[in-house]
Amino acid sequence: MKKIESQQQLQEEVSAFHRGFKTVLLATASADGIPDASYSPFILDDYGAVCIFVSELAQHTSNLASTSRASLLWIADEAQCRNLFARPRLMLQCSAVELPPRSPQWESSLTQLQQAHGKTIEVLRTLPDFHLFSLEAYSGNYVRGFSQAFSATGEQLAGWLR
Secondary structure, three states: OOOOOOHHHHHHHHHHHHHOOOEEEEEEEOOOOOEEEEEEEOEEOOOOOEEEEEEOOOHHHHHHHHHOEEEEEEEOOHHHOOOHHHOOEEEEEEEEEEOOOOOHHHHHHHHHHHHHHOHHHHHHOOOOOEEEEEEEEEEEEEEEEOOEEEEEOHHHHHHHOO
16 A cells, blocks of 8 residues: 555545445444444435435434434455454544435435435335435544554545545
């Protein structure tokens, strides 16, 4: 892995990293603080937020609705890493907002989800127990490997999510 020479180069690398995934790992907690780890297919919407479409049957849905918080993780495949202790990864701390059904952002995001993930979304959007969440990152960390960790907030973080 070559050395990061500029913020632009870092931004491009982080953006390419998370765009290489179709799913994201989710960490949520209930209002009582009980942790839950899960995953979901996602898209990065036109507003720079991660959007997921999830069922009420999943614990993470009620956790998102009750606490409005999540941590997201994208991590390189074990088989692609020379050292398991230094797997490249991106972690985001997010605020979760449920998008109102049939709103312009809801329609736009579901269209993007369907383009990215196929006809399954077409079926799921007819089911009443599915909810669309916009996960808006407020801080993030990108780890390239040993001694190569970067943190971001604000505009720098927004650049990572373009």
